[in-house]
Amino acid sequence: MCNLMSQTPSFEQPETVFVDDHKVSCDGGNGALGHPLVWYEMGKDDVIECKYCDRRFVRKGGAHDPDDEQ
Ligand SMILES: [Zn+2]
Numbered sequence: 412m413c414n415l416m417s418q419t420p421s422f423e424q425p426e427t428v429f430v431d432d433h434k435v436s437c438d439g440g441n442g443a444l445g446h447p448l449v450w451y452e453m454g455k456d457d458v459i460e461c462k463y464c465d466r467r468f469v470r471k472g473g474a475h476d477p478d479d480e481q
Contacts (some may be wrong), residue, residue, distance in 0.1 A: 425465040429476065433457075438466040 426440070433453040439445040439461075446463040452460045457473025460466070469475045 425460075425467060427467045427469055429471050430468050431471055433470055435459065436469045437461045437464065439466075439468055461467070 428435075428437075431433045433456075434450065435453070436448055436450045437446075438448040444469065449461070449463065451461065453468070453470060458475040459468050461468070462478040
């Protein structure tokens with residue numbers, strides 16, 4: 412069987428979250444990565460990284476949205 416893609420790395424990969432607005436909140440989600448709720452304002456950017464948990468927030472339809480091909 413070839414299941415290399417489903418192997419879990421030994422550390423948590425930062426998550427990418429797609430959002431509709433350029434103002435986002437993050438509390439780290441559940442689990443060990445939780446942190447106090449913080450708000451981020453992307454401003455003129457379409458992507459921002461949470462300084463606590465390294466999650467990436469990408470605005471839908473922005474330049475960094477890989478699904479924006481239409
Ligand atoms: Zn966070």
